[in-house]
Every structure is written in structure tokens, then in C-alpha cells.
Amino acid sequence: MFYRENGQFKTSYQADQQIFPITQDRIAVFAIIAFAFIGVPLLASEYLFNAILIPFLVMALAALGLNLLSGYCGQISLGGAAFMAVGAYGAYNFIMRVPGMPLPLALLLGGVCATVFGVLFGLPSLRVRGLYLAVATLAAQFFADWAFLRIKWFTLDNASGSAAVPGLTLLGMNIQGDVSRYLFCLTVLTVLALLSKNLVRSAIGREWMAMRDMDVAAAVIGIRPMYAKLSAFAVSSFVLGIAGGLWAFFYLGAWEPAAFSLDLSLKLLFMVIIGGLGSIMGSFFGAAFIVVLPIALNQFLPWVASLFGFMITTTAASHAELMIFGVLICWFLIVEPHGLAKLWSTGKQKMRVWPFPH
Amino acid sequence: MKQWKIAAVAAATLFTALGATSVSAAEQYMPVLSYRTGPYAPNGVPIADGIVDYMKLVNERGGINGVKLLIEECETAYDTARSVECYERTKAKNGGAVAIQPWSTGATFALTEKAPLDKISLVTLGYGRSESADGSVFKWNFPLAGNYWVGADVIIQAIGKREGGLEKLKGKKIALIYHDSPYGKESIPMVQERAKQLGFSVMELPVAHPGVEQKATWLQIRKERPDYVIMWGFGVMNSTALKEAQATGYPRDKMYGSWWAGAEPDARDAGESAKGYNAVALQNSTDKNAAVVKEALEKLYAKGKGTASSKDEVGEVLWLRGAMSSMVVVEGIRRAQERFGKGKVMNGEQVRWGLENLNLTAERIKEIGFDNVIRPLATNCQDHMGSYWARIETWDGKQWKISSDWMQGDEQIIKPMIKAAAAKYAQQQKITPRTGADCDS
Numbered sequence: 129m130f131y132r133e134n135g136q137f138k139t140s141y142q143a144d145q146q147i148f149p150i151t152q153d154r155i156a157v158f159a160i161i162a163f164a165f166i167g168v169p170l171l172a173s174e175y176l177f178n179a180i181l182i183p184f185l186v187m188a189l190a191a192l193g194l195n196l197l198s199g200y201c202g203q204i205s206l207g208g209a210a211f212m213a214v215g216a217y218g219a220y221n222f223i224m225r226v227p228g229m230p231l232p233l234a235l236l237l238g239g240v241c242a243t244v245f246g247v248l249f250g251l252p253s254l255r256v257r258g259l260y261l262a263v264a265t266l267a268a269q270f271f272a273d274w275a276f277l278r279i280k281w282f283t284l285d286n287a288s289g290s291a292a293v294p295g296l297t298l299l300g301m302n303i304q305g306d307v308s309r310y311l312f313c314l315t316v317l318t319v320l321a322l323l324s325k326n327l328v329r330s331a332i333g334r335e336w337m338a339m340r341d342m343d344v345a346a347a348v349i350g351i352r353p354m355y356a357k358l359s360a361f362a363v364s365s366f367v368l369g370i371a372g373g374l375w376a377f378f379y380l381g382a383w384e385p386a387a388f389s390l391d392l393s394l395k396l397l398f399m400v401i402i403g404g405l406g407s408i409m410g411s412f413f414g415a416a417f418i419v420v421l422p423i424a425l426n427q428f429l430p431w432v433a434s435l436f437g438f439m440i441t442t443t444a445a446s447h448a449e450l451m452i453f454g455v456l457i458c459w460f461l462i463v464e465p466h467g468l469a470k471l472w473s474t475g476k477q478k479m480r481v482w483p484f485p486h
Numbered sequence: 487m488k489q490w491k492i493a494a495v496a497a498a499t500l501f502t503a504l505g506a507t508s509v510s511a512a513e514q515y516m517p518v519l520s521y522r523t524g525p526y527a528p529n530g531v532p533i534a535d536g537i538v539d540y541m542k543l544v545n546e547r548g549g550i551n552g553v554k555l556l557i558e559e560c561e562t563a564y565d566t567a568r569s570v571e572c573y574e575r576t577k578a579k580n581g582g583a584v585a586i587q588p589w590s591t592g593a594t595f596a597l598t599e600k601a602p603l604d605k606i607s608l609v610t611l612g613y614g615r616s617e618s619a620d621g622s623v624f625k626w627n628f629p630l631a632g633n634y635w636v637g638a639d640v641i642i643q644a645i646g647k648r649e650g651g652l653e654k655l656k657g658k659k660i661a662l663i664y665h666d667s668p669y670g671k672e673s674i675p676m677v678q679e680r681a682k683q684l685g686f687s688v689m690e691l692p693v694a695h696p697g698v699e700q701k702a703t704w705l706q707i708r709k710e711r712p713d714y715v716i717m718w719g720f721g722v723m724n725s726t727a728l729k730e731a732q733a734t735g736y737p738r739d740k741m742y743g744s745w746w747a748g749a750e751p752d753a754r755d756a757g758e759s760a761k762g763y764n765a766v767a768l769q770n771s772t773d774k775n776a777a778v779v780k781e782a783l784e785k786l787y788a789k790g791k792g793t794a795s796s797k798d799e800v801g802e803v804l805w806l807r808g809a810m811s812s813m814v815v816v817e818g819i820r821r822a823q824e825r826f827g828k829g830k831v832m833n834g835e836q837v838r839w840g841l842e843n844l845n846l847t848a849e850r851i852k853e854i855g856f857d858n859v860i861r862p863l864a865t866n867c868q869d870h871m872g873s874y875w876a877r878i879e880t881w882d883g884k885q886w887k888i889s890s891d892w893m894q895g896d897e898q899i900i901k902p903m904i905k906a907a908a909a910k911y912a913q914q915q916k917i918t919p920r921t922g923a924d925c926d927s
Binding site for chain 1: 520522523559560561563566567568570571574575578591592595596598599600603615616617666667668669671672674675692695907910911914915916
């Protein structure tokens with residue numbers, strides 16, 4: 129009843145081809161974006177910005193990047209963190225080595241570095257697929273781990289091999305504050321998410337999906353596998369590279385190579401799988417699930433216990449956190465193997481037919 | 487959509503509500519970042535117990551001039567992102583944190599960039615950036631009681647002493663097995679510097695995290711037979727190395743570990759087979775007779791108020807290190823109170839001044855029960871480390887025992903290295919080093 133597109137007639141091609149053709153969707157997305165830009169900065173505390181919102185935004189962007197490759201083009205990748213690392217170290221080198229390099233340009237160039245790296249490590253995808261490709265992308269992960277630990281040039285020959293960024297500025301303004309960092313990440317995420325949403329329904333996005341669903345059939349109808357796969361690797365790595373730059377510059381500030389370890393790659397893959405393969409919205413759900421839920425549980429459990437007059441130690445809380453988190457992962461995968469995004473669309477469908485379900 | 491937004495607002499208010507609890511008077515808030523879970527928990531548990539036990543002990547003694555400590559633990563699992571989250575969670579609570587002990591290299595790097603903005607001191611006892619000892623660049627970092635370069639230098643001096651003089655090291659071969667991370671790499675510049683000066687050769691052997699795979703490393707050691715092995719390991723890497731050394735037949739007494747490779751969890755697994763293995767001690771080794779240990783047992787554990795699950799842990803290397811770390815923070819606050827008002831809750835700026843003007847004399851150390859645990863230590867604006875002294879400890883098959891006198895890291899070598907590295911950092915980060923006038927503030 130509330131969510132029904134009946135009566136929304138499109139009278140031009142333009143109206144028919146817009147990103148969100150359903151009016152309710154358009155209003156909702158606009159409202160969410162407006163709320164994120166205006167409402168959140170008024171409501172949220174410093175803790176919420178620094179510890180929850182900024183990591184959530186950056187990880188959502190990273191999950192989005194990986195989703196383009198794994199979800200839309202079907203190329204399972206275990207090298208997500210490697211592409212992030214290349215983006216982060218790329219941006220770091222540009223900003224430290226080139227005097228007067230503006231921050232957005234450095235991040236973009238970091239993304240370009242990640243693109244090149246991604247295309248290079250995407251080459252095996254032309255020969256191997258499925259699980260074998262996942263193993264091949266591990267090579268990217270190990271290579272990045274090795275390169276940023278071993279090649280001192282990347283870390284400006286610092287003795288300890290760590291990297292630290294000087295204060296963040298944008299057009300001469302200091303954007304070190306939590307609200308401005310949040311808004312910067314949010315802007316990048318909004319722009320890239322809308323671009324991706326548009327991209328996946330364009331010709332190239334359809335090629336990716338055709339490739340994912342059946343690559344032989346796709347080749348038969350005239351889709352070039354090399355072009356489709358490598359473009360997916362390129363776009364995905366670019367987004368991941370930008371996310372890596374944001375993670376390093378806007379969240380950590382200073383980092384060691386372990387910040388982009390295999391652990392992070394796996395987390396990214398979980399985000400994509402739990403959120404929903406092949407769904408832009410799913411990337412956000414997945415990131416929220418993996419980034420925010422453990423922290424929320426960690427704070428929520430002692431609070432709940434105290435309501436009943438118990439005191440639980442931090443150790444017990446963090447063990448319980450892991451257990452509950454694990455159970456929730458299993459539960460969600462059983463209830464909805466297609467991810468949280470599928471639950472979301474089921475919900476939308478229910479709203480559409482309410483109050484007369486058939 | 488609407489429900490979603492309401493849920494988001496509800497979640498937001500929930501978080502803020504959790505973040506802001508009541509502030510009670512005359513309590514100094516002390517967040518403790520601990521890693522009681524995760525891959526390094528065997529090390530993290532005794533450290534956290536030591537930190538918390540000493541703070542409880544201070545409260546039992548009546549607080550710092552009457553100001554009680556309000557202790558809150560936050561679990562990081564040794565994960566950098568979670569450590570940052572804990573830092574953000576605790577920094578503004580209950581009147582605000584004044585000093586944070588990150589207890590992880592990755593977290594120290596990340597927090598070094600954040601703490602100055604929040605005016606919180608980072609107290610890193612024997613870890614973190616070596617160059618942060620330079621207080622003129624690292625205004626808010628306090629790597630008190632020794633950094634990795636002091637540790638590495640004391641190891642080389644100990645080897646020299648054993649050979650009958652540092653000049654005898656000429657032509658010797660020393661292998662440096664290190665954890666392949668910023669922590670492990672911190673040791674390299676010092677060992678290389680000494681190698682250049684004394685004329686011994688260094689085999690650098692990195693071990694990938696977490697360090698359970700060392701077959702190739704030890705094959706190389708079997709082949710090259712270095713005269714000594716310096717080991718900069720952490721966690722499971724240490725016990726693996728000791729087992730591999732046994733399998734390779736490399737004499738354990740020719741192995742020298744860093745102070746993160748010289749605690750009970752590192753050697754206990756290897757037990758008898760690790761007999762003779764040496765490590766540099768960050769001030770102290772196991773000392774169950776220290777006055778502070780006895781006091782903790784009497785005032786906390788006898789009354790069931792202790793933090794550790796077993797009394798045996800009290801006085802072990804890592805427990806004592808945790809207690810020592812709490813002690814310097816507490817003494818920093820006490821020093822700040824001397825200037826800014828006794829019996830008052832101090833703020834970040836004031837505690838920073840206290841830590842920078844710390845003067846732990848032998849009498850004071852004895853008074854608080856750390857006699858023979860820590861050497862006198864004094865900091866100033868330029869020097870945030872306060873001590874260049876360390877000792878060597880040896881594993882006797884069952885426990886660690888101090889086996890050398892106090893040795894001083896060579897200031898002639900270490901100071902210029904710290905200066906140079908700090909200057910490089912200052913230049914990269916565009917920090918203007920503090921001058922005399924700023925130091926007095």
C-alpha cells in the first residue's frame with residue numbers, strides 16, 4: 129500500500145531511466161542522504177563519529193568495491209585488503225613526496241595505483257575461475273603484505289616501516305575534526321555509491337552480470353570476457369583503493385602493514401556475502417553487521433547484565449560477543465542465504481502487497 | 487525507511503547514553519586498554535592484571551593524596567581498530583582520560599596521531615616508537631624506562647662482556663631473528679649501527695606473523711652457525727623459536743631475546759629445554775619478593791580483591807611490568823598534583839607536565855615498594871624515556887632470574903639516533919620541535 133508504484137507513469141526516456149525510478153525509493157534515498165549530511169552531525173557524539181560512523185562509512189565503501197567484483201562480476205577475491213593497501217600507500221607516497229599535493233587528488237591517485245595493481249592481478253581471472261581464482265587473488269594479498277613490509281621506499285625509509293600522515297587539509301581548511309572527517313568520507317561514499325549504482329545497470333554492469341551468470345553464454349552473445357573481467361577488476365580496485373586511503377588517512381592516521389592483513393580481506397568478503405552478493409544496499413548492511421555489531425554487542429552486554437544486577441568482566445563480554453556474533457552469522461546465512469539485502473527486498477515486497485498479501 | 491531511521495536515532499541515543507555516565511567527585515578516571523582475548527592473550531592477561539592490581543593497590547593505600555582511581559577496562563584483542571575504538575570510547579568519559587597505555591605497537595602508532603589533539607599522554611613502557619623518547623617532537627609520548635634501542639644495545643654489550651670486551655666482537659657473526667612488523671624492525675637500526683662500529687656481521691632473518699613457521703629460518707642458522715642469536719619476537723613466535731633451537735641443536739645460552747621475548751609465557755612451554763636462554767629485562771624480571779608484590783598479595787589477594795585468577799601470577803615478569811606501567815602513571819599524576827594542587831583531579835595538560843617532570847628517586851621507589859624492581863628514573867622536556875639502564879635475565883628451566891648487573895645503553899650512540907629519527911618524523915609531519923620556553927610550561 130505504501131510502497132507501490134501504481135500510477136507512476138513515465139512520460140520520457142529520461143524519467144524511465146533514472147537511478148531510482150520509483151518515487152518512494154527516490155524520496156527515501158534523498159531523505160537518508162539528507163539525514164546523513166545534516167541530521168547526523170547535529171545528533172552524533174564525538175565517539176560515535178570516530179569509533180563507529182567513520183569506520184562504517186569507509187568499510188561500506190570497501191565492501192561496495194569488492195561487491196562490484198565478487199557480487200556483480202562473480203570473481204571471488206581474497207585480495208580486498210591488498211587493493212586497499214595499495215590505495216593507502218599510494219596516496220601516502222603522493223602526499224609525502226609531492227609538495228603541495230591536495231588531499232583529494234592524492235586519494236584519487238592512490239585509487240589509480242590500486243586500479244593498475246588490480247588489473248595486473250586480475251589477469252589470472254582470464255584463465256581460472258571460482259575457488260581457483262580466489263586462491264590466485266591471495267597472491268595479491270601476499271604480494272602487498274610483502275611489498276609494504278620489505279620495500280622501504282614505500283614507507284619513506286622509516287626505520288620501523290610504519291606510515292603516518294600529517295594533518296588533513298582540504299583547500300587550505302583543516303579537516304582534522306571529527307565532523308569534517310565524517311562529512312568528507314560521507315561525500316566520497318555518496319558519490320561513489322551513486323556512480324556504482326548507475327554503473328551496474330549500464331551496459332558494462334550488464335556485461336559483468338552476464339559474465340557472472342554464465343561466462344560461456346556471455347561470450348557467445350558477444351561479450352568480451354577479457355574486457356568485462358578486467359574492467360570489473362579495475363573499477364572494484366579503484367573503489368577499494370579509495371577506501372584504503374580513507375581508512376589510513378581518516379580513521380587510523382598512522383598504520384603498520386598489518387592494518388591491511390588477510391584478516392581484513394576476509395572481513396570484506398564476509399561483509400559482501402552477509403550483506404548480499406550483487407547488491408549495492410547489501411554492502412551497507414554487511415559493513416554495518418561486521419563493523420558496528422561487535423562494538424554494539426561489546427557495550428550492550430555489560431549494560432544488559434547490569435540491568436539484571438550482574439557484573440560481567442570485559443573478558444566474559446568479549447568472549448560472549450564473539451559467540452553471539454558467530455551465532456548471528458550462521459542464523460542469517462540459514463534464514464537468508466542471499467544476504468541481508470534479500471531480507472530487505474522481501475520486506476519491500478511485503479510492503480508493496482500489504483494489506484492484501486497473496 | 488521510517489522505521490530504519492527511527493532505529494538509527496534510537497541506536498544513536500543508546501550509544502550516547504552508554505557513553506556518558508555520571509561523574510563522581512575526586513576520582514581520577516583510568517581507562518585500561520587490555521587484550522585478554524585474541525592471539526596474544528597469554529601475554530595480555532598478566533599485563534592487564536598487573537596494571538589493574540597496582541591501581542587497586544593505590545586505592546587501598548588511600549589514593550593519590552586522597553584522589554581515588556576509577557578503573558575501567560576495555561578489551562582490544564590486540565587489534566588496532568578495536569584499540570582505537572576503545573580509546574575513543576573512554577577518552578571523554580568520567581571527566582576524561584589523562585593517560586592511556588595502548589599496549590600494542592599498531593595502536594601506539596595510530597594513537598600517537600590522535601592523543602595530542604585530545605591532550606592525553608601516551609605511556610608506552612618498553613614499546614612503541616623508539617624515537618618518541620625525544621620529548622621536543624613527541625610532546626605527548628612517554629616511552630618510559632627504556633626503548634628498543636636501549637634493549638638492543640644492552641644485549642650487544644652483554645654479549646661483548648661475555649666475549650671479554652666489546653672489541654672482541656670483531657669478525658663475529660650475529661643473527662637477528664625478528665618479528666616482521668614495525669615492532670621487530672625497531673631493533674635493526676641499533677644492531678646495524680653497532681655492527682658498523684664494532685665490526686661484527688649481522689644476518690637479518692625476518693619471521694612472518696604470527697611466527698609458527700620458522701623451519702627455513704633455523705635451517706639457515708644451522709647452515710651459517712652464527713655466534714649469537716638475537717631474537718626480537720612476540721607471542722607464539724618465541725616459544726616456537728626455542729623449540730626450533732632445540733631441534734637444530736643451537737645452544738640456548740647463546741640466544742638473547744628482547745623484553746617481549748623474555749617473560750614466562752615465552753619460555754614456559756619450552757621448559758627445561760629453554761634452560762640458559764637469555765633476554766634483556768625491561769628493568770625487572772620475576773620478583774616475588776618485591777615489596778609491592780607482597781603488599782598486593784596481602785592487601786588484595788588475601789581479601790579476595792585481586793584481579794589475577796591465580797596468586798602465582800603476581801610478581802611474574804609481565805604482571806610486574808603492568809604494575810610498573812601503572813606506577814609511573816600514578817607517580818606522574820602525583821607529581822602534577824604537587825604543582826597544580828594536592829588532592830585534586832588532574833587534567834590531561836597537568837598530567838603531561840607531571841610525566842615530563844618525573845623524578846623517581848631511590849627513596850621514592852623504595853617507599854612505593856619497587857625497590858630493586860626499577861632504577862631511579864627522571865624525565866625532562868627533551869628526554870621522555872628517563873632511563874637508559876637494563877639488565878639481562880636468564881631462564882633456569884623453571885623461572886627467570888636476573889643474571890647481570892645493571893648496564894647502561896650507550897647514550898653516545900642512542901641519543902643521536904633518537905634525535906635523527908625524531909627530526910625526520912618532525913619534518914614529515916611538519917611539527918616544529920619545542921624550544922626551551924615551551925618546555926617550561
